[in-house]
Amino acid sequence: MMGYFIAMFDSTLMASSHPVITSYFNASNSASWLSTAFLLTSTSLQPLMGRLSDTIGRRPLYLAGILLLTATTAWCAAANSIGSFIAARAICGIGAAGLLSMGNVMTNDLVSIEVRGTYQAYINLFYGGGSACGAAFGGFLCDKLGWRMTFAIQLPVLIALFINAYLTTPVTLGPCLAKSSGLGVRDAMKGFDFAGSFFLTVSVAFLILGLNLGGNIFPWQHPFVIVSLVVAVIAGAILLRVESRAHRPVMPLPMLFSQPRGNLVFNNFFAQIGMNSILFNAPLYFQAVKLESASISGFRLAGPSVALTICGVSSGFIMTATGRMKWLIVVGSLFMLIGAICLSSLWDNIPPWLATIFLVPSSIGQGLSFPATSLAVLATSSQEDQAVMTSTLLLGRQLGIVMGVSLSSLILQNSLTTYLEQLIIEQVRKSVRSIIDLDPKHQIQVIDAYSRSLRIVFISAIAVYLIVNILVWGIELPRLGKKVADDEHEGGEE
Structure with missing residues (x-):
């Protein structure tokens, strides 16, 4: 649980601390590389972890992930140039990939599917708590302790986590094909993809x-x-x-393009596109249209974050109590669609508090749907395939995050080009705070342009969420405790 918390704290820390770090190195134009470097390695390597751990075991990869995350966090704290810091963040992403993916896979190994929902609830609590603390307190810690200390204070926790994992993680977790086949690691790896x-x-x-x-x-x-x-x-x-x-692919195509597992993976992929189109652009709406400060607009995301965590925790307990998953996925998908519809209907002079409330339904939907999807993928896979399917699901979610941010930015910038006059377009596209300094005539034009452009972004989220709902409406899932099968689902939910 602490591994989830510290990994998510570290990954979201950049959201609020990167301006301080890049300013220290006089490299504000390199700000995006701080998150890109981490995302690049963590996302691209995460899907390999499941199949690799089947071969050499879960424990080595888990311990290596923690150790690498600890070493690179210390490197971040001591970095003496922006290049060194970016390199540290890139390698840090590798450690985070091992820690997060193996945490999920080992939980699957240790906990039976019937009570997995309860553990999923606790995971969601620490996962959400780490994300919220990293984003909310990163800037505060930078101001009070300095940006180097925001990384240094993580080291005692990471060291304690490594010691605990070293002493308590079973050696026999996972298939361990190298040992079970009587081969050395080198010989066993010959069959690796x-x-x-x-x-x-x-x-x-x-x-x-x-x-x-x-x-x-x-x-x-x-x-x-x-x-x-x-x-x-x-x-x-x-x-x-x-x-x-x-023979043993790292990307299981037959499973990925078959019901219901393929539907579930692509459901989460498209859901993340829609979710990040909303969350990435919501602060921009409050800054550019409502002319609020960055701190206030960021604070407005607290409500959706709390809703996401509460619903994620509740979803886990509900699944354990009822054994049912499909209705949570369907209802969650509907809530995400409702949230996008609400945001696309934002009108002029809408009260900021009401616009904030409109952000909540989509977060409720994600909180209900994602934990149920994680369990559904396991319940419809054999024990042998669970690790690789877990990694594949995580990859789909990560790619959805990247696609959501990139596609929504593309839609927004092209829309602004259409609505804004060329004389002021470059100024306000680069800094929304410059809108305040415009004369009243141009200020009204810019606010209207941002309002219309963001509405188009939110309408695009509606289209994405329609796909999300179509993918899961007709699937059949087993009831937990009744049958856990690979491709046959007797007693499917109605």
């Missing part, structure tokens, strides 16, 4: 690079962005061919 791992990592890494840098650091027409996206597509196409022939 290295080709699939390579092309999966390349395709995901270049997709994240292209989507994060396009429209942010470089224009979308920049050669680097175009080449990155082309490489991602080519590597992805090769990946599909390689994985269709692999």
